[in-house]
Amino acid sequence: xxxxxxxxxxxxxxxxxxxxxxxxxxxxxxxxxxxxxxxxxxxxxxxxxxxxxxxxxxxxxxxxxxxxxxxxxxxxxxxxxxxxxxxxxxxxxxxxxxxxxxxxxxxxxxxxxxxxxxxxxxxxxxxxxxxxxxxxxxxxxxxxxxxxxxxxxxxxxxxxxxxxxxxxxxxxxxxxxxxxxxxxxxxxxxxxxxxxxxx
Numbered sequence: 001x002x003x004x005x006x007x008x009x010x011x012x013x014x015x016x017x018x019x020x021x022x023x024x025x026x027x028x029x030x031x032x033x034x035x036x037x038x039x040x041x042x043x044x045x046x047x048x049x050x051x052x053x054x055x056x057x058x059x060x061x062x063x064x065x066x067x068x069x070x071x072x073x074x075x076x077x078x079x080x081x082x083x084x085x086x087x088x089x090x091x092x093x094x095x096x097x098x099x100x101x102x103x104x105x106x107x108x109x110x111x112x113x114x115x116x117x118x119x120x121x122x123x124x125x126x127x128x129x130x131x132x133x134x135x136x137x138x139x140x141x142x143x144x145x146x147x148x149x150x151x152x153x154x155x156x157x158x159x160x161x162x163x164x165x166x167x168x169x170x171x172x173x174x175x176x177x178x179x180x181x182x183x184x185x186x187x188x189x190x191x192x193x194x195x196x197x198x199x
Contacts, residue, residue: 005140005193008172008185016185026188032063040121047084047122050075056118066114070104074111077102078118088119091126095119096158112156120180128165128179130155133190138164140193147171 006012020026039059044052054075061068068074078084078099087095100115101108112130119127135155142148148167154160165182169175174182 005137005189007145008141008168008174010174010176013174013177013181013185016188017181020184020188036060036063036121045122047078047081047088050079053078056121060114060117060121064114064117066111066117068111068114073104074102074114088122091123093159093162096127112158116158116161120183124180125178128162129183129187130158130161131183131187131190133194134183134186135190136194137186137190138168141168145171 020030036059039056044056047053054072057068057071057075057078060066061071081095081098084095087098096112096115096119099118100110100112102111103109113132116127116130120129135152138155139152142150142164148164148171150160150164155164165179169177169182177185
């Protein structure tokens with residue numbers, strides 16, 4: 001039986017952020033994150049060159065196990081989109097679906113989690129990351145406190161997902177934390193309680 005999870009609070013978030021920064025078993029995740037941040041922010045901050053997009057797609061896919069087999073097709077798809085950098089700067093919600101939905105060899109694909117990660121690393125203050133562990137925690141606390149009216153399936157709609165994250169922030173007085181900080185907290189909490197190895 002799963003042990004109860006402590007309610008979100010400043011103390012709990014700080015505890016998990018400290019854990020992320022100092023626990024040896026999590027070091028690889030932080031190192032990977034540093035590489036991705038440097039790549040997206042400093043080395044290839046724009047989406048105007050196909051080869052640069054390809055590097056970003058391959059690194060995200062490798063580090064975050066997003067399940068993309070044909071990374072070139074996804075990179076070409078992003079390259080072919082219009083005004084990507086302007087839309088990223090404006091935190092356009094529809095860009096998530098534009099990136100996520102692609103046809104490869106006649107088959108429709110939706111790389112939703114990947115698209116949120118791609119946009120987040122370009123504009124971390126405006127694009128929270130969709131992740132199964134994060135969703136499980138949001139659903140868990142919503143069942144307890146009903147902080148926002150949503151169903152599990154609604155989280156696959158990015159506009160709703162972002163609203164849920166924002167309402168979570170407000171309800172538990174966590175607005176001092178960025179989306180990225182909250183993501184680390186929620187992800188690690190979900191990993192701890194809902195991963196196959198959790199007891």
